Structures are given as C-alpha cells and as structure tokens.
Amino acid sequence: MATLLEMRGISKVFPGVRALDHVNLTVEQGEIHAICGENGAGKSTLMKVLSGVYPHGSYDGEIFYDGTLLANRSIRDSEAKGIIIIHQELALVPLLSIAENLFLGNEVASGGIINWPRAFQMTGELLKKVGLDEAPTTQVGKLGVGKQQLIEIAKALAKDVRLLILDEPTAALQENDSQKLLDLMLELKAQGVTQIIISHKLNEIGRVADRITILRDGATVSTLSKAEISEERIIRDMVGRDMAHRYPERDSHPGEVLMDVSGWSVWHPEQQGRQMIRDAAFTVRKGEIVGIAGLMGAGRTELAMSIFGHAYGRDISGTVKMGGKVVDTSSVTKAIAAGLAYVTEDRKQLGLVLDEPIVRNITLANLAGVATRGVLSRGREQQVAEEYRRAMSIRTPSVFQKVVNLSGGNQQKVVLSKWLFADPQVLILDEPTRGIDVGAKFEIYSIMNELAAQGRGVVMISSEMPELLGMCDRIYVMNEGRIVGELTKAEASQERIMSLILKNDGKAKVA
Structure with missing residues (x-):
C-alpha cells in the first residue's frame, strides 16, 4: 500500500x-x-x-x-x-x-x-x-x-x-x-x-x-x-500506565437522607399538553453517588434542569427537601442557596464563558465569596482560582488562560471547580465524562469519590452504563419521563437496567 x-x-x-x-x-x-x-x-x-x-x-x-x-x-x-x-x-x-x-x-x-x-x-x-x-x-x-x-x-x-x-x-x-x-x-x-x-x-x-x-x-x-x-x-x-481498575475504589458508607424529591412533574416549555416528567421521586443520601440511567429522550436532563432553578419546563410541581426541610428551587439563585449545583452536559454552551479566563469562570457561581461589601477582590479571586487549579490538577500555565484554549477534560475540571466553590450539598453531574479521555475520566471519578467522602451527595446522569455500574451506590432507571425502577449496586447490571426500560415500554428500542 x-x-x-x-x-x-x-x-x-x-x-x-x-x-x-x-x-x-x-x-x-x-x-x-x-x-x-x-x-x-x-x-x-x-x-x-x-x-x-x-x-x-x-x-x-x-x-x-x-x-x-x-x-x-x-x-x-x-x-x-x-x-x-x-x-x-x-x-x-x-x-x-x-x-x-x-x-x-x-x-x-x-x-x-x-x-x-x-x-x-x-x-x-x-x-x-x-x-x-x-x-x-x-x-x-x-x-x-x-x-x-x-x-x-x-x-x-x-x-x-x-x-x-x-x-x-x-x-x-x-x-x-x-x-x-x-x-x-x-x-x-x-x-x-x-x-x-x-x-x-x-x-x-x-x-x-x-x-x-x-x-x-x-x-x-x-x-x-x-x-x-x-x-x-x-x-x-x-x-503511561495500566488501568486494570478503570474506576477508583471507594468505601461507601451512605448516611442520612440529604435530598428528597417527590411528586415531581414537568411539562414541555413549548408543546402544549406534552408532559416531560411524570411524578418522579428519588432520594440522595450523604456520602452517596446515585446514578440515573435511561435511553436518549428518557427525561434525565429535563429532570435535573427542572429541579435546578426550573431551568427547563413549565407548570412544574412537586417537592424538594434538603435535610428534611422543604426548599424553594424555583430559580437558579434559590437552588444554589438551597445547596444544589448542576454541571450541565453541554459545558461549552451552558457551563462556561469560553472567552473569559479560568479565574473568572471558577468564581462565577459564588461572586459573594470573592467580594467585600459588594466589591470584587481581584486578589481573592486569583487566590481561589489558584487553589482549585492545584486541587483539581487543571493543566494550564496560568489561571488567566482563556477557557476556550483548554482541553475538554480541563474545561470540565473548571466547571466542577466553579460549582465546588459554591459549596453545594448535592452536586448533579449530567454526562460528566462526555468527550474526555480515559485518563481525565479517572480524575473526574476520583473527584466524585472525594465529594462523597466529604459527606456530600452526588447525582450522576450518564449514557455509559459501565460508568454508572462502576461508580454508583444506587441507580434509578428512567423511561419516558418516569422513574421505572431502582437498583442497588449489588442488584445492578446492564441487563437489569435494559429489562426495566423495556418492561415499562413496549415501544422502546435498544439503539
């Protein structure tokens, strides 16, 4: 040839x-x-x-x-x-x-x-x-x-x-x-x-x-x-190394219920009469990683976005409790104040300001944390960004580097840093490893484990079933806007997940 x-x-x-x-x-x-x-x-x-x-x-x-x-x-x-x-x-x-x-x-x-x-x-x-x-x-x-x-x-x-x-x-x-x-x-x-x-x-x-x-x-x-x-x-x-274990090991000891969602229903923002989420209910415990599985169009992202500040949908009803108390999540500001954070699946369009430097992006969700009497402190902002650059191993010569110039894995670490600086109790991750390589995935998984070890709750939405099986303590299965099953780590398998989906939808097809 x-x-x-x-x-x-x-x-x-x-x-x-x-x-x-x-x-x-x-x-x-x-x-x-x-x-x-x-x-x-x-x-x-x-x-x-x-x-x-x-x-x-x-x-x-x-x-x-x-x-x-x-x-x-x-x-x-x-x-x-x-x-x-x-x-x-x-x-x-x-x-x-x-x-x-x-x-x-x-x-x-x-x-x-x-x-x-x-x-x-x-x-x-x-x-x-x-x-x-x-x-x-x-x-x-x-x-x-x-x-x-x-x-x-x-x-x-x-x-x-x-x-x-x-x-x-x-x-x-x-x-x-x-x-x-x-x-x-x-x-x-x-x-x-x-x-x-x-x-x-x-x-x-x-x-x-x-x-x-x-x-x-x-x-x-x-x-x-x-x-x-x-x-x-x-x-x-x-x-540069063997990865016999693609998912970092973690001792899981979930505590009391941290977040409790019940009766959650959402209607399509534009199409009259089309219900996207139907009476969804799930819980997240302290120190727990909870997965949400489902085929494309099952409503996973719609569920997450509607809970986080009603960023999706209309005529939203249902209850969100944090630590046993009902909280108002009807705006992004209120959702953050309630202890929620949401890492979008589309980091470039919705998660980052690409033309701004790392330092601006990291502090964006918690400007009060780098301000005194409403005035931003550039020195404090840089200090925070440097701390997260080291803690998250963001590969960059400077925190003043524009985010658009970073690799996908490093961009995702900037998004995570932004929300961690807001100090959430529950972090919802929507396709957190999409478009990043196996080495960067392992780093993201390790960060998730560390968050769980700190007693926070993590919700992971993923289209990669091996990823959910390798990382999650429990997995909820969604289909056509409904939660159709819940599996413990011991019960979960790709076959069980697909069985729940197909059992609850005679029209569902495996792509």
Whole structure:
C-alpha cells in the first residue's frame, strides 16, 4: 500500500505550552487511521497543522503528501489538494439550506451567477451518498445533530476529498447515529477515500481503524496495526500506565437522607399538553453517588434542569427537601442557596464563558465569596482560582488562560471547580465524562469519590452504563419521563437496567 501522508518531526509551540514535540505520523492510501491520546495530547493541534489552520511557517517539521512537500498557507490551500477536516464543532450555518451549506464558498456558478437547478441536483446526489433523503432546500438548523454530521461529510465530498479528517465525529451523537456514521466511513474507505479519525471511543476505533497512532504529552508513543489494537494496550500507551481498575475504589458508607424529591412533574416549555416528567421521586443520601440511567429522550436532563432553578419546563410541581426541610428551587439563585449545583452536559454552551479566563469562570457561581461589601477582590479571586487549579490538577500555565484554549477534560475540571466553590450539598453531574479521555475520566471519578467522602451527595446522569455500574451506590432507571425502577449496586447490571426500560415500554428500542 502506497504512503499518502507523512508528517515528520512536527513541533508546535504556543505561549507557555509545547503542544507538539517532534510528532511523526504516516498514513497509507485508502486506510482509516485513528489518532488517540488524552485531552491535551496534541491530536487536534496536529490535524490543524495538516489542514492549514496553522499555516506553514508556524510550526517546525515537514509534511509530505503524495510524495510532495506540503506548505499549506490556509485551509483553502489544503482543500485544493483534497485534504478536508471536519471539526468537532460543526461548521454549518443553521439558517441556510442544505444546498447553500454544501456549496458555501464553493458555489456552483458561472459568470458570478449561481446555477441553482444544478446545485440542487448535485446536493441530491451527495445526500444519497451519505444516506440522507432530505430535500436540498431543508433548513439545516431544523435537522438533528446526527444528520448535520452527515451533511458535513457530504460537504467534504463536494470538494473532491482524498483525505478526510474527522475530529471526534460521534462525540455528540446517540448510538444509532454513531453507527450510521461509522458505516459511512467504511463505505468511503471502499470508494478509496483515506480517512483520519480522532476519537475517545475505543470500541468505535476497534471497529473501523486499520491502524492507530497514540500521542501522549505532544509526542508520538506508538503506532499499532489492526491486529495489535486492544483497549488495554491503547489505554496503557495513552496514560503511561495500566488501568486494570478503570474506576477508583471507594468505601461507601451512605448516611442520612440529604435530598428528597417527590411528586415531581414537568411539562414541555413549548408543546402544549406534552408532559416531560411524570411524578418522579428519588432520594440522595450523604456520602452517596446515585446514578440515573435511561435511553436518549428518557427525561434525565429535563429532570435535573427542572429541579435546578426550573431551568427547563413549565407548570412544574412537586417537592424538594434538603435535610428534611422543604426548599424553594424555583430559580437558579434559590437552588444554589438551597445547596444544589448542576454541571450541565453541554459545558461549552451552558457551563462556561469560553472567552473569559479560568479565574473568572471558577468564581462565577459564588461572586459573594470573592467580594467585600459588594466589591470584587481581584486578589481573592486569583487566590481561589489558584487553589482549585492545584486541587483539581487543571493543566494550564496560568489561571488567566482563556477557557476556550483548554482541553475538554480541563474545561470540565473548571466547571466542577466553579460549582465546588459554591459549596453545594448535592452536586448533579449530567454526562460528566462526555468527550474526555480515559485518563481525565479517572480524575473526574476520583473527584466524585472525594465529594462523597466529604459527606456530600452526588447525582450522576450518564449514557455509559459501565460508568454508572462502576461508580454508583444506587441507580434509578428512567423511561419516558418516569422513574421505572431502582437498583442497588449489588442488584445492578446492564441487563437489569435494559429489562426495566423495556418492561415499562413496549415501544422502546435498544439503539
């Protein structure tokens, strides 16, 4: 098999950080090559070097593509050579149609006039290739994330792609959408399209990758053939140690009931007559980690957000007790005062102010804690941020670093720091390890255990059942807005959880 791409000795330095340190990567024509590594290992930076986001001259080392030295000055240069990157954050314009998005900047035009009939015809052909049957005039913002991801691939095909780079393509997708995308990758491989995939999902890598290159701390650790790929080997090379125990051990001694939710019902904020949560009831004890399991759309996030300051829903009814006393959680301010905190599943949109530094984000939920008579103390703010940077092992040269520049795992630690500084009694974590690597996951799990050891209550919502089974003392199972079962750690298994879901919904399907 001929070599299509060779990156030799690639180094890239940002202020205070060496992101890449003499990285080597070889990709063969027609293969699917995976790149793995912890958050901050340099995976996305390496692909941005390749795709021209970081132009020639801003890095050290050489890139050979099809045997020729590559010197891309821009993304347009790389796209002209058939190198297309699809970033984790999709680059579609929601208010434009599918056709307009597919040919944006690459219009089907003659003499400055767009040929719309030809554009619509080509759009239909491209959509067929990626398994979609939407009309070319459909507004992209009205489609789900899974379909938008396929449209991004169709957009790449419109540019005569030879090397397709996918950065965490399934991070925001549910299981069946992920499988569709992986199937499409295998179809494109059969058509001769070479692909590079960055992913934390080791089962997906094992399914589609021909080879895998592992990065650690900005350097190449190993390149494995398909026969050598195993989760144990990947994890060992990623984190520099064996992880026989993926979940830290914890002595669990739950105490008295800390939080008691009863009769909780929530209606859809816009759709009249649609009830999202139906008479939900659950408890959380001191020193306990409680899991909430369920399929996509079961109502887990709606339950959490509605309890935390009525941040979701309308006509909310029910009772929340903290320490046996009824509390008012009808606004975010009141929920925080009652001792609640909520770490959203979407840290970038709802959990952080990305363009602000770490120090501002950490103190955001408890400004009174860094103020005197209503006046912020910048010195106290910096002191608090430094304490959490050390305690949470946030990898950054400075607490004045903008949060947008941090890896996913470190961003999640900033969100956790923000809420811990608010000193909650019960911390609700919604998909706390989504989009972060196995090493950072272990750190998040350890923080959860420490919170439980302090006597706080932790509620963990997760789509990864092994994670719930490995971390939780009890698991509540949700389906269609109802809590349909409760399992102790000894009783819980993936089979028992799915049995409860399917038993309570004859229409439910396992993705």
